[in-house]
Amino acid sequence: xKGPKEKPEADDWMSRTQTVADNIRLRGxxxxxxxxxxxxxxxxxxxxILAFLYTRALKLEPAGSPISPGPFTGVPAAGRSYSSGSIxxxxxxxxxxxxxxSPAHYALPLYVALIEVGRxxxxxxxxxxxxxxxxxxxxxxxxxxxxxxxxxxxxxLSQAGGVALARRMKGDTGLTWVMMSDGEFQEGQTWEAFQxxxxxxxxxxxxxxxxxxxxxxGPMDSVMTIDPLGDRLRAFGAHVVEVDAHDLAAMDAALDxxxxxxxxxxxxxxxxxxxxxxxxxxxxxxHYLRFSSDEERQKYAAAFQAMKEASSCWKS
Amino acid sequence: MLEIVTRPHVQNFIDxxxxxxxxxxxxxxxxxxxxxxxxxxxxxxxxxxxxxxxQNMMGFAAGLAREGYTPFIHTFAVFIYRRPYDQxxxxxxxxxxxxxxxxxxxxxxxxGGVTHQAIEDxxxxxxxxxxxxxxxxxxxxxxxxxxxxxxxxxxxxxxxLRGEVARLFPKSxxxxxxxxxxxxxxxxxxxxxxxxxTEEAIRASAAVKDRGVSVQHLHISTLxxxxxxxxxxxxNKVRHGVITMENHTIVGGLGSAVAELMAEAGAAKPLLRxxxxxxxxxxxxxxxxxxxxxxxxxxxxxxxxxxxxxxxxIKEEQLAEVRIxxxxxxxxxxxx
Numbered sequence: 001x002k003g004p005k006e007k008p009e010a011d012d013w014m015s016r017t018q019t020v021a022d023n024i025r026l027r028g029x030x031x032x033x034x035x036x037x038x039x040x041x042x043x044x045x046x047x048x049i050l051a052f053l054y055t056r057a058l059k060l061e062p063a064g065s066p067i068s069p070g071p072f073t074g075v076p077a078a079g080r081s082y083s084s085g086s087i088x089x090x091x092x093x094x095x096x097x098x099x100x101x102s103p104a105h106y107a108l109p110l111y112v113a114l115i116e117v118g119r120x121x122x123x124x125x126x127x128x129x130x131x132x133x134x135x136x137x138x139x140x141x142x143x144x145x146x147x148x149x150x151x152x153x154x155x156x157l158s159q160a161g162g163v164a165l166a167r168r169m170k171g172d173t174g175l176t177w178v179m180m181s182d183g184e185f186q187e188g189q190t191w192e193a194f195q196x197x198x199x200x201x202x203x204x205x206x207x208x209x210x211x212x213x214x215x216x217x218g219p220m221d222s223v224m225t226i227d228p229l230g231d232r233l234r235a236f237g238a239h240v241v242e243v244d245a246h247d248l249a250a251m252d253a254a255l256d257x258x259x260x261x262x263x264x265x266x267x268x269x270x271x272x273x274x275x276x277x278x279x280x281x282x283x284x285x286x287h288y289l290r291f292s293s294d295e296e297r298q299k300y301a302a303a304f305q306a307m308k309e310a311s312s313c314w315k316s
Numbered sequence: 317m318l319e320i321v322t323r324p325h326v327q328n329f330i331d332x333x334x335x336x337x338x339x340x341x342x343x344x345x346x347x348x349x350x351x352x353x354x355x356x357x358x359x360x361x362x363x364x365x366x367x368x369x370x371q372n373m374m375g376f377a378a379g380l381a382r383e384g385y386t387p388f389i390h391t392f393a394v395f396i397y398r399r400p401y402d403q404x405x406x407x408x409x410x411x412x413x414x415x416x417x418x419x420x421x422x423x424x425x426x427x428g429g430v431t432h433q434a435i436e437d438x439x440x441x442x443x444x445x446x447x448x449x450x451x452x453x454x455x456x457x458x459x460x461x462x463x464x465x466x467x468x469x470x471x472x473x474x475x476x477l478r479g480e481v482a483r484l485f486p487k488s489x490x491x492x493x494x495x496x497x498x499x500x501x502x503x504x505x506x507x508x509x510x511x512x513x514t515e516e517a518i519r520a521s522a523a524v525k526d527r528g529v530s531v532q533h534l535h536i537s538t539l540x541x542x543x544x545x546x547x548x549x550x551x552n553k554v555r556h557g558v559i560t561m562e563n564h565t566i567v568g569g570l571g572s573a574v575a576e577l578m579a580e581a582g583a584a585k586p587l588l589r590x591x592x593x594x595x596x597x598x599x600x601x602x603x604x605x606x607x608x609x610x611x612x613x614x615x616x617x618x619x620x621x622x623x624x625x626x627x628x629x630i631k632e633e634q635l636a637e638v639r640i641x642x643x644x645x646x647x648x649x650x651x652x
Contacts, residue, residue, distance in 0.1 A: 076412040077446060078469040141411060148378070152406045158372045159407055162379020162387075165364070170383070189403070192372035200364070 013056055014248045019313050020116045021051035021248075025275045026314050028112045029304050031125055032289060036297070041279055041286040042181075043109045045212040045270035048246045049179065050113035053208065056248075057255060058177060059097040061090025068121040069144055072134050076141075085139065085146035088119045094172040098163060101146055102156035103181035103210070107139040110146075120144050154187035156180070157207065161193055164202045177206045183215040185226045191236060197263040198237025205263040207238075210245060212272040218284045230267055238265045245270030278303045319483040321455035325351045325476065328459045329388075330358050336466075338386045342366050342373050350390035350420050351478050370395050374403035374415075381413035386466070393419030393434030393475065397441055404471075405444055412446045412470040422451065422475035422511060423563030424592075424609065429599030434475070435592050439568020441473050442540050449539040450491070451475040453514045455483040457537055460490030464538075467493065475511055482515055485535075494538045496546045502530030505620055506554040508547070509561045510536040510570050512602075513611060517561055520616040523635050527628045529620060542573040551578060557586035557623040561616055566591040588619050 028043035054060075067088055076082045086092070089099050101110055111128060114120035124144065127133035134142045138151045150156040157178050164176040184190055197205055217223045226232070230240045239259040243250040245268035258264040272286045273279035278300065279286060291297040308314055333339045333355065340362045347353050347365070356363040366373040370391065377387040389396065396419045397404065408415045419434060426432045441447045448468045452458045458477060465472040485497065499514070500521055509517040514535045521531040532550050551558055551574075558578065560571040571589030578587060592609055606612040613635040621628055 075445075076410065078412060148382075149406055149410050152402050155375055155403060155407050158375020158403070159379045159382070161372070162376035162381075163383055164379070165376065166380045166383030166385050169361075169385075189371040189375070192367075192369035193375065196366060196369065196372050196376065199367070 017051045017055045017248055018048075020055055020113075021047040022275070022311060023116045023314060024051060024109065024112050026308060026311055027115060027125070028109060029276060029307065031108065031112070031128070033301055033304050035129070037288070037290045039105060039108055039287075040276065040289040041212070041214060041272035042103075042106045042210070043112065044274045044276055044279065045214075045245060045272045046106060046109050046210045047275065048248060048251070049208060049210055049268050049270070050109055051116070052248055052251050053099070053177070053179065054113055054117040054119075056252060057206075057208075058089075058099055059095075059174060060099070061093065061096060063090070063118045066115070066118050066121040067124075067144070069124045069127050069133065069135050071132050072142060083134075083142055085134070085141055085143045088114050088144045089147070093174070094167075094170065095174050097175045097177055098147065098160070099145075100148055100150070100156040100160040100163075100176070100178045101139075102150050102178055102184060103153065104138045104140075104146070104149075104151035106181065106210075107137065107143060110139070111135060111144055114145050153181075154184040154189045154193075157190060157193040158196075160205060161197050161200075161202060164197075164204050165200060168202070168204065175204050175206050177208070180207055180209045182209055182211045182213065182226065182229065183220065185209075185229060185232075186224050194233065194236040194238055194263070201261040202263055203258060203261050206258070206266070207263060208251075208266040208268055210270050211267050212270045214272050214286045216287045218287075222284070233265050233267075238263050240265045240267060242267045242269065244268070246274055276303065276307070319455070321481050321483055323351055323479060324455040324458045324481055325478060326354055329462065330355050332462050333359060333362075336386070337362075338384060340364065340380060340385050340387050342377055342387050342389050344368055344370050344373050344391045344395060346391050346395075346420075349392070350418065352390045370400040371403045374400045375407045377415045378407040378411065378413050381408070381415050382411075386414055386416065388416045388418055390418050390420070392421045392432055393437050394421070394432060396473065397434070397437045401440065408471050409444050409446045414469065415471045416465050417471065417473045418476050419473060420476050420478055422477075424597045424605040424611070425477070425512060425563070425602050427599045427601055430596045433597050435565050435597065436568065437473070437475070438539050438562075438564050438570070439572070442568060442573065446470050447540060448472045449475075451511045451537055451539055452477050452491075453511050453535060453537060454485055455481045456485040456487055456489065457491045459487070461537075464491050464493045477512065484515060484518065491537050494541055494544050496544050497535040497537070498546065499533040499535055500525075500531055502532045503554055504530040505556050505623055506532045506534070506550045506558045507561070507616070507620075508534045508536055508558070508570060508574055510539065511563045513561045513563050516606070516611070516613045517616055519635055520613040520620070523613070523630050524617060524620050524628055527630065529624065529628065531620075536570060539570060539573065542577065547574070548577060548581060548583075551581070551583050551585065554585070557588065559588045559590060559616070559619050559623060561590040561611070561619070563611060564591050565594060567594055586623055588623050590615060590619050
């Protein structure tokens with residue numbers, strides 16, 4: 001199944017990508033401590049996925065100088081100019097990939113990733129949740145890294161399907177990527193989208209899913225189970241590869257496994273406390289970190305301090 | 317005689333699309349029901365069957381529009397604004413994408429009953445930012461609504477008619493964006509009608525004219541935006557009051573748009589809104605439902621009597637006898 005990689009080359013990109021992932025966790029953790037709470041478990045589960053996408057999987061225009069997020073200038077409307085968050089992913093071109101970000105509540109992990117890969121200025125994070133800024137809590141399509149508006153979950157895959165269909169008609173060779181969270185597989189639209197992607201044989205679609213088995217109310221199997229997710233997707237005509245979301249080599253090997261006529265889905269099984277084991281004590285609810293006492297806050301501050309000191313490459 | 321055109325959309329849309337390669341059609345298993353079966357056979361590479369899955373269809377349309385195509389969604393109106401509203405609002409309307417949503421079976425034109433009757437579509441889509449709402453009332457408007465929609469920078473929803481359709485307006489007088497058609501001039505009562513109601517309204521206004529009532533009659537085909545100065549001028553002109561009549565609930569549609577306009581302008585005149593009175597309908601023939609819910613010429617005569625506080629003594633049989641082509645020629649004169 002797994003295509004063997006040339007060892008020296010593989011090692012090189014993997015250590016670089018792992019550094020990006022580690023720094024996504026650190027910068028995210030630092031921000032959450034400063035903000036006195038946030039979506040920390042999503043940073044833990046998705047750090048390698050985002051690092052892998054931006055440094056290895058996505059074929060984007062290389063980052064120029066990092067973009068500093070401008071102020072919010074208004075919603076899209078006829079006759080009004082509107083700045084798309086997709087500019088952080090570089091210019092669009094027929095041979096390049098496109099990236100649609102479905103779990104908009106993962107905005108903080110995305111912004112942090114953009115900083116770590118040199119696509120957004122580090123001070124852009126100071127704009128997060130600030131009134132009048134584009135670096136919003138749950139991003140819309142003016143927010144850094146967002147090409148479309150996906151905060152009402154499970155809409156990005158259909159949008160990307162239309163983009164992929166259009167690109168096929170135009171003869172584009174680039175792929176159309178979608179990052180999703182597993183909770184979105186509870187929505188009917190996701191399955192409508194997969195049946196259409198299969199029916200129209202849209203094999204330029206790549207979906208990578210952060211399968212962290214967590215959602216707002218708690219563990220997914222206590223809210224609404226979606227198992228067996230891989231089998232369900234295969235039954236809908238997708239080609240599915242299941243990997244460890246913290247194993248860069250495994251995610252990389254999945255890239256080679258696309259099959260003609262089928263969308264490729266990489267189910268990345270993740271650990272929502274990866275890198276910050278202290279989060280484990282919060283189970284079963286990991287969705288959003290909120291401190292209930294100063295003592296608790298101190299405990300997390302100490303964990304962050306230890307993590308920072310252990311890091312050889314933290315540059316903040 | 318009044319000209320009746322059979323399925324004007326079928327060939328017109330095929331011809332119109334010939335030199336517009338950016339036009340694509342998405343259908344949700346109602347292809348022939350929405351008169352695009354021959355379009356599909358003519359342009360198979362530009363037609364996409366999306367199955368009975370409207371939420372996903374909205375997203376695909378958004379994606380195609382983002383890439384420079386102009387998707388024309390063809391399905392029943394209820395399956396555009398009811399079932400996939402969140403997708404319509406967030407995937408299409410928010411980004412102001414040029415998706416054309418061609419909604420068939422507006423109001424009570426179908427015996428398909430409550431599930432197939434789009435009675436609050438105008439209310440909901442009027443409340444949706446970035447939306448443009450057009451409504452066709454005859455064969456000429458079916459033929460010309462495509463040009464009107466195509467010129468709009470943003471999403472457009474069209475209340476579309478199908479099958480046997482009367483030609484009320486001459487071919488030389490196409491639909492014009494945000495421009496009311498003046499069908500008769502008068503200063504007693506202003507009557508504003510849209511869609512299939514206009515044919516009934518023409519019948520009624522001709523009959524009341526015989527009783528000496530002077531009716532200013534406007535046909536409305538752009539429901540949003542609703543900023544044509546012709547409307548306010550007409551409101552100011554009439555003595556007794558204003559009547560709106562629509563194939564739709566009176567909450568949020570044409571009647572509400574006129575009410576908002578009058579209230580904001582401080583026009584202190586009676587307004588009578590005719591339409592579905594905050595109720596669902598049921599499955600029966602169009603003619604039966606129009607009578608049951610007060611959407612026919614007789615209901616309009618009663619409305620004019622109410623607003624003028626005067627009995628006109630017109631019998632239903634007389635309304636049926638009114639020759640509609642008389643007014644047709646009047647419309648022609650007005651529209652040049």
